[in-house]
Amino acid sequence: MAFDLNWPPLHSILDLGLLSTALIATATYAIARSIYLLNFHPLSRFPGPKIAAVSNVWYAYHWLSGRWPWAVEACLKSYGDIVRIAPNELVFASPKAFTDIYTSHDKGLETFHKTDIHDFARDRDGGLIWEQDPVKHRKVAKQMAPAFSAKATRSKDPTLHKYVNLFVEKMKEVGEKAGGVSLPTWIQWLAMDIAADMAYHHEVNCMGNEKDSAYLGVTLSFNKFVTMTQVLRRFPALSFLRFVVFPVSLMGKLMELRKTSLAELHRRITLQGATEHLDYFGQLVPADGYVPDTDNPKEILHLSKIATQLMFAGYLPPSDWYYGAFFHLLHNREYLDILTQEIRESFASYDEITPNAAASLPYLNACLKESLRLFNTSAVINGMPVYSPGAVVHGHYIPKGTTCQFSSFSVSRSSRYFCDAHQYRPQRWLAAEHGLFEARFANDDLDAFSPFSQGPRICVGKEIAWWQARLVMAKILWTFNVQVAPGQIVNLETDLKAWGYWVKPELRVRFLTAQ
Ligand code: HEM
DSSP states (O other), X not given: OOOOTTOSOHHHHHHHHHHHHHHHHXXXXXXXHHHHHHHTSTXXXXXXXXXXXXXXHHHHHHHHTTBHHHHHHHHHHHHOSEEEEETTEEEEOSHHHHHHHHSOEETTEESSEEOSTTOOSOSSOOTTTTOOOHHHHHHHHHHHGGGGSHHHHHHTHHHHHHHHHHHHHHHHHHTTSTTOEEHHHHHHHHHHHHHHHHHHSOOOOHHHHTSOOHHXXXXXXXXXXXXXXXXXXTOGGGGGGGGGGOOGGGHHHHHHHHHXXXXXXXXXXXXXXXXXXXXXGGXXXXXXXXXXXXXXXXXXXXXXXXXXXXXXXXXXXHHHHHHHHHHHHHTSHHHHHHHHHHHHHHOSSGGGOOHHHHTTOHHHXXXXXXXXXXXXXXXXXXXXXXXXXXXXXXXXEEOTTOEEEEOHHHHHTOTTTSTTTTSOOGGGGSOTTSTTOOGGGTTOOTTSOOTTOOGGGOOTTHHHHHHHHHHHHHHHHHHEEXXXXXXXXXXXXXXXXESSSEEOOOOEEEEEEOO
């Protein structure tokens, strides 16, 4: 028998040796890192799932499943008000923590800086909402502030009426059908038509065309991709995977949209001082003021970011709010009936309904507040992550650089702050002297959650959002008896999904003309 003296080949032995050395080294590193993260890392004293302390797998899994808010809520129930949800990240769930984090400032500049969660373009310009640098943010925020004054808000009344009236007209045409109309679709069209026109005079006409505008279509399709990109930032070696959920078929539409939005922006800039009504963008190109340099790509990028952000900030949370309000009222008919009666008794005719007059209806205000509580908007579902500057939060020192987020979702559904926390109960928001107030809600901590945030980054559109929401609800409920189309069972607890923003379950609704 002949033996091959060259077998096994020397290079194979060397390769195997190298491979096993690499494997052993990786395993040793992973074990040592886990021991460090669990026992010696500055956040090791905070409780939470072990897997979340040693890797971002927990974070990734729950974000990608679309159930992040529920996963965080379950953790907070198990571990307490501060939970470690990733190696260098904590989530908080107490009103005190909210104040400590979001109102903390030094001469008006926030001390907890925003993270890069929204910085997808990496072009060093966060516009207004995504701007991470507090100094740059304050400059733009100051410039924009007058656009949201009470006077500026009132000047937008005709535009607001125009779109709400169009919604009412459309529902008279299509809302009576036995099968009803899609509530999420029509609500988002209404909210988008209002928001785009108010942001920068952009008439996207979703309701008129009965279809998503190009912006809306592309945005809705990129929801999962955005979350995938956010998650994969934590796994750089796997970043290619985001293309698994990239809507390739929309590439053409995306390019087209880029072109048309640029054209829209240039159109708006040239309208300087000649717009039909005041829009938010007017602050950046005032009638008798600064003329932007349209040949400067940096300036165009900055203006286009702000225009788009104003449009989406004005569209997304309101569309969640109106959907949530209708959803809960439709599933709690007794409250819908009380609200409808309050509205109809307050206005003898449709034309009497104004945002100003609607502001004084206590039951309407109560229903809208309860809707925000039970259906947190997309503005807060990502936990509004910020970096600790090295500060005390909820009595604990949080080391510099720790990512801190807040679970509004858990706090607003917690029985520690609200009686019947999971139930839609508008009466909790009524004054004690109102005939429908119930004493069992007297101990509710109504300030426990801040749907519009607080501090230097508070929602600048808060007043206009209220202004719009009251008119939308009052005009619709004055005109229509609203009911769920037969044969539908929708459970928000299981059917709602959260990625970059909520994906709301379909609900077919009938709008029956009452007067
Ligand atoms: C349901 C209604 C609304 C809710 C619940 C809401 C909520 C919020 C929240 C929580 C923030 C802070 C986000 C963060 O710091 O990450 C915010 C910021 C903002 N919101 Fe709203 N919003 C609403 C409607 C509006 C409307 C109608 C506008 C009009 C354009 C608007 C414009 C803005 C702007 C410009 C910011 C950024 C402020 C800044 O960073 O200085 N919002 N909003």
